[in-house]
Amino acid sequence: MSFNLQKIRNDFPILSRKINGYPLVYLDNAATSQKPQQVIDCIVDYYSNYNANIHRGVHTLSQEATDAYEAARQKIQTHFNAKEAFEIIFTAGTTHGINLVASGFSEILKKGDEIIVSAMEHHSNIVPWQMLCEKTGAILKVIPMNEEGVLIISEYEKLLNIKTKLVFVNHVSNALGTINPIAEIIEKAHRVGAAVLVDGAQSCSHIKPDFQKLDVDFYVTSAHKMCGPTGVGILYMKEELGNKLPPYQGGGEMIAEVTFEKTTYAGLPHKFEAGTPNICGGIAFGAAIDYLNNIGFEAIEKHENELLKYATEKLLEIDGLKIYGTGPNKTSVVSFNIEGIHPYDIGTIVDKLGIAVRTGHHCAQPIMDFYKIPGTVRASFAFYNTLEEVDALVNAVKKAKMMLS
Amino acid sequence: MTIEAIQEELIDEFSMFEDWMQRYEYMIELGKSLPLIDENLKNDDKLIKGCQSKVWLNSEMKDGNIIFTADSDAIITKGIIAILVRVFSNQKPQAILDANTNFIDEIGLKEHLSPTRANGLVSMIKQMKMYALAYQTQHKN
Numbered sequence: 001m002s003f004n005l006q007k008i009r010n011d012f013p014i015l016s017r018k019i020n021g022y023p024l025v026y027l028d029n030a031a032t033s034q035k036p037q038q039v040i041d042c043i044v045d046y047y048s049n050y051n052a053n054i055h056r057g058v059h060t061l062s063q064e065a066t067d068a069y070e071a072a073r074q075k076i077q078t079h080f081n082a083k084e085a086f087e088i089i090f091t092a093g094t095t096h097g098i099n100l101v102a103s104g105f106s107e108i109l110k111k112g113d114e115i116i117v118s119a120m121e122h123h124s125n126i127v128p129w130q131m132l133c134e135k136t137g138a139i140l141k142v143i144p145m146n147e148e149g150v151l152i153i154s155e156y157e158k159l160l161n162i163k164t165k166l167v168f169v170n171h172v173s174n175a176l177g178t179i180n181p182i183a184e185i186i187e188k189a190h191r192v193g194a195a196v197l198v199d200g201a202q203s204c205s206h207i208k209p210d211f212q213k214l215d216v217d218f219y220v221t222s223a224h225k226m227c228g229p230t231g232v233g234i235l236y237m238k239e240e241l242g243n244k245l246p247p248y249q250g251g252g253e254m255i256a257e258v259t260f261e262k263t264t265y266a267g268l269p270h271k272f273e274a275g276t277p278n279i280c281g282g283i284a285f286g287a288a289i290d291y292l293n294n295i296g297f298e299a300i301e302k303h304e305n306e307l308l309k310y311a312t313e314k315l316l317e318i319d320g321l322k323i324y325g326t327g328p329n330k331t332s333v334v335s336f337n338i339e340g341i342h343p344y345d346i347g348t349i350v351d352k353l354g355i356a357v358r359t360g361h362h363c364a365q366p367i368m369d370f371y372k373i374p375g376t377v378r379a380s381f382a383f384y385n386t387l388e389e390v391d392a393l394v395n396a397v398k399k400a401k402m403m404l405s
Numbered sequence: 406m407t408i409e410a411i412q413e414e415l416i417d418e419f420s421m422f423e424d425w426m427q428r429y430e431y432m433i434e435l436g437k438s439l440p441l442i443d444e445n446l447k448n449d450d451k452l453i454k455g456c457q458s459k460v461w462l463n464s465e466m467k468d469g470n471i472i473f474t475a476d477s478d479a480i481i482t483k484g485i486i487a488i489l490v491r492v493f494s495n496q497k498p499q500a501i502l503d504a505n506t507n508f509i510d511e512i513g514l515k516e517h518l519s520p521t522r523a524n525g526l527v528s529m530i531k532q533m534k535m536y537a538l539a540y541q542t543q544h545k546n
Contacts, residue, residue, distance in 0.1 A: 342478055344481070345482075348481050352426075360457050374458070374459070403426070404433070404480060404481075
């Protein structure tokens with residue numbers, strides 16, 4: 001399919017809304033993406049025509065729902081090139097996936113073991129590891145970043161040693177947009193026998209990671225940043241690691257056999273999928289992936305890079321504006337401040353002009369501390385945004401600056 | 406002046422403006438007249454939780470009235486707290502406790518009244534009423 005921006009925009013009903021009398025300019029895609037009609041239809045279709053609990057019933061509806069749910073799992077497997085469909089665990093989202101792995105490792109790690117995180121993690125990828133370290137006596141180490149918001153790989157190499165058991169890093173920083181060199185990070189971790197978990201919450205709407213090629217051990221992401229619904233995501237884990245990791249939650253669905261003396265756990269993926277899952281969410285996640293692939297990630301990347309380049313150039317023309325995250329490899333995220341103006345003030349004014357951006361610390365306070373700022377204004381673009389919307393943002397920021405200085 | 410009279414005055418002032426931009430500009434202007442909190446008091450105890458920007462609020466009793474001083478690192482927020490200080494400062498604790506805040510809707514700042522709004526206007530009002538309650542309880546004892 002060729003990249004027809006107007007046709008794509010017509011797929012998203014919300015994009016025709018007006019906010020405060022202005023056409024909505026939605027530039028908060030790093031928080032969550034909007035949903036195309038195809039995904040909305042899929043959700044309506046599920047509840048209208050084949051809603052049933054899965055993996056249990058012998059009746060037709062249950063079979064249909066199970067087939068659709070498992071078909072979605074396979075679709076996700078194919079999309080990310082996982083070796084097996086059962087290596088894809090459905091979760092409630094990225095944070096759930098991270099906590100599942102952290103919980104499993106709390107029984108594996110010993111005192112003195114080391115785990116490494118990067119300096120540009122989201123709180124959801126810091127807090128679980130701090131809790132894990134408190135519980136196990138393991139030590140948390142941090143890969144520093146430079147002024148450009150790029151991880152310093154030579155420092156990472158120094159942190160790695162035989163005691164390193166786990167490395168956790170985001171594929172793309174939510175606050176800066178930096179794309180981290182995860183292939184290199186994984187390869188170096190494996191040399192000392194450490195496993196790597198990659199947080200892909202910010203990457204999968206922009207790029208298409210290949211799990212086998214990356215040789216990644218764990219990879220987590222959320223559907224809602226990829227045009228799918230909220231409340232569903234995946235945790236990919238290599239089969240041998242999945243077999244080693246103890247289950248996270250007890251309940252139905254995750255067992256092979258239960259007596260009061262002993263319960264035998266089910267195999268992957270069911271071992272980690274206790275209880276009735278978000279069936280509709282899983283199926284709609286599949287529909288979202290179909291939607292994105294139909295447009296094509298090459299086309300998505302090309303258009304988003306164009307938006308990023310244009311937005312960066314235009315914003316930098318504003319006197320006193322500074323962009324945080326200026327590395328060479330970035331997704332379409334521009335995090336910025338204007339000298340002497342609080343990001344919250346800018347966010348408030350541009351919202352009055354119909355433009356949705358995020359302000360604040362973006363759940364990444366260590367990054368804000370690094371730059372010694374209270375927060376930033378973050379504009380994050382998706383493939384359905386236009387160059388005209390970049391202009392609208394730039395004009396709104398100029399207006400805000402005029403009012404606020 | 407009573408709280409109601411000050412609120413009426415504010416409604417009058419804001420009614421002169423035709424659009425949100427003029428209202429915001431005026432609010433920013435009002436922020437400049439905010440009686441500032443003493444720099445030494447700008448500590449965590451005086452910070453109001455629930456704001457994306459920092460808001461410090463102090464209160465003291467003078468001749469039976471509560472005097473508020475405040476500051477913020479964001480200027481729109483500073484304008485909002487300035488409006489509240491103008492309304493509630495130099496008033497009796499009971500009057501502050503009894504006051505309603507419908508005027509905020511009438512001066513066209515309704516959107517800031519949502520409790521989930523990150524500027525914390527609701528938290529500011531709550532904090533002012535908490536101070537009033539504390540002074541009143543102290544006084545009764």
